[in-house]
Amino acid sequence: KQEVTQIPAALSVPEGENLVLNCSFTDSAIYNLQWFRQDPGKGLTSLLLIQSSQREQTSGRLNASLDKSSGRSTLYIAASQPGDSATYLCAVLAGGTSYGKLTFGQGTILTVHP
C-alpha cells in the first residue's frame, strides 16, 4: 500500500527566505508525482508535475525534484512571499491500473510573514 509522508507538518519563515518542503513515498512504482497548493477552504491548484522518468521540473520560483529510487521529492521555493502562504500537498499516481487515484501526503502548512 502506497504511503506518502510530508515533512515538516508546518513551517513559518520570514519573507525572502528560500525554503524546502519534503515528500517521501513508500512504493517507487509510480507514474508521476505532483505538488499542489491549497488555500484555506479552497480546492487544489496544481503547481508542478514530475513524470517518473524525469528528475526535476521548474516553474517560476518553484523547483521540484524527484528521486524515485529513494522515494523522495523536494519542493524548493525561492525568495518566499506572503502570498505563498498556503498548504502544500504532494501526491503520487501509482503504477498499474491506478486510474485517477492520487495518494496524498498530509501536507505542509506554510506561513510566510512580512
Next chain:
Amino acid sequence: KAGVTQTPRYLIKTRGQQVTLSCSPISGHRSVSWYQQTPGQGLQFLFEYFSETQRNKGNFPGRFSGRQFSNSRSEMNVSTLELGDSALYLCASSSGTLAAGSETQYFGPGTRLLVL
C-alpha cells in the same frame, strides 16, 4: 477555458439523510475522480469514472456511490449520512486518454458537507 465546477458549494444535512453532489469537468475531459478531505484523514480517493464507466474505487463503504453521464458530468451520492461524513468533497478532471504519467488532474473548489 472554464475550470472544474462543483455544486452545491455548501450543504447541511442531518444523520440518516442522503445527499447528491455534482461535478462538471473541464470541457473535453472524460475522466472524473472524487476525493474526500477531512482534518483527520486528509485527502482520500473515492472513485474514478471515464466514459460513464467506473475504472477505480477507493476503500469506502457502499453508502458512497457515483455515476457519470454521457456529457462527462459526474455525480456522487452518499446515503444514510453519518456524522463522520462531514468533509470537503473534491472532484478532479483530466482527459484520461494521455499517457498516465504525463497528465495533471485539475481540481474543483469542492463541496463542503456538514452532517448534524
